[in-house]
Amino acid sequence: MAQKTVYYIEGDGIGSEVWSAGRPVLNAAVEKAYGKENALDWQELLAGQKAFDETGEYLPQATMDALKGAELAMKGPLQTPVGKGFRSLNVTIRQTFDLYACIRPIKYFKGIESPVKRPDLVDMVIFRENTEDVYAGIEYASGTPEAKRLIAFLRDELGANVDMAAGVGIKPMTEHGCKRLAKRAIDFAIDQGRDSVTLVHKGNIMKHTEGAFRAWGYELAEQEYAGKVVREGEGDGPVIIKDRIADAMFQECIMRPEQYSVVATTNLNGDYISDALAAQVGGLGLAPGVNMGDKLAFFEPTHGTAPTIAGKDMANPGSLILSGAMMLEHIGWHEAAALIHASVEKAVAEKKVTVDLAGQIPGATQVGCAEFGEILLANL
Structure with missing residues (x-):
């Protein structure tokens, strides 16, 4: 039996809802494709508001230590702490583990306008x-001593023609x-x-x-x-x-x-x-992604925490589920991933979708987050 350990972070806002609807679909797809031969071993890690409530830290050291030895991880959306702490939990994770490739598959699902x-x-x-260019950019505002000093160097030492009043940036x-x-x-x-x-x-x-x-x-x-x-x-x-x-x-x-x-x-x-x-x-609600390094692949939905609909059973778990399908493809479990894609395609074709997609599909029947997960399970 091949068992893959997947560390997961529930996330903030709609995170718990999309995980509740989504993880059963991933497990069922694996079982449908391989019976008991393959399985996912889910290990929860704390980050975000849930971590703060339980430990007093938004990104506990225990979470970072576990990720150091990990190959596969998934996360829901994380809220950035307001006023103090990390500038961005997502960026901190990405930089700490050198997740240099942001990978996003873009594919159409029939029926969406x-x-x-x-x-x-x-x-x-x-x-x-995911680590260089403007992400590592250095900027100095127009008129600041730093900008003037850099421009003077460029003009005097390198012969560059730069206006002394310019704002300047470097993209390494x-x-x-x-x-x-x-x-x-x-x-x-x-x-x-x-x-x-x-x-x-x-x-x-x-x-x-x-x-x-x-x-x-x-x-x-x-x-x-x-x-x-x-x-x-x-x-x-x-x-x-x-x-x-x-x-x-x-x-x-x-x-x-x-x-x-x-x-x-x-x-x-x-x-x-x-x-x-x-x-x-037209499928922003079905957009998966992964931030990947040489060892760790961190899969995640591309949407945010959506606090205005959190707890209202309105969220779309599709992005998280399709991120899970990306993970299955990454580890070579293509049959299970194909089952998930077919399940989503069938749900969209039958026009039984969450509110964000219903607005893009004429004649759609709007369903909640939990029911959408159940539909995908049934489609498997």
């Missing part, structure tokens, strides 16, 4: 670098950071049988940051994936690697989405593209 004509052609997985990007993100995307494409990886950048303007991301991505592909990855226009291969300038990619996402499968991109570009694609498929 979309602002575009062919949302069904969108089936992409975005790999967004390293070969190590760019290559490990590209490697994660290429490995995923090979493992999942996807046909292409697209490097998205603004290298025509920012040649030594965005342009370097492109160059390092191609270099990695040539050095480590000979025979497995072929550059666009240089022959056929299991995986084609190509690149697109960021602004052109937005047009491509609308006009020719079927030509793109896995996208590897920088932090800021990834932020834009992920949300734009999610809007195209």
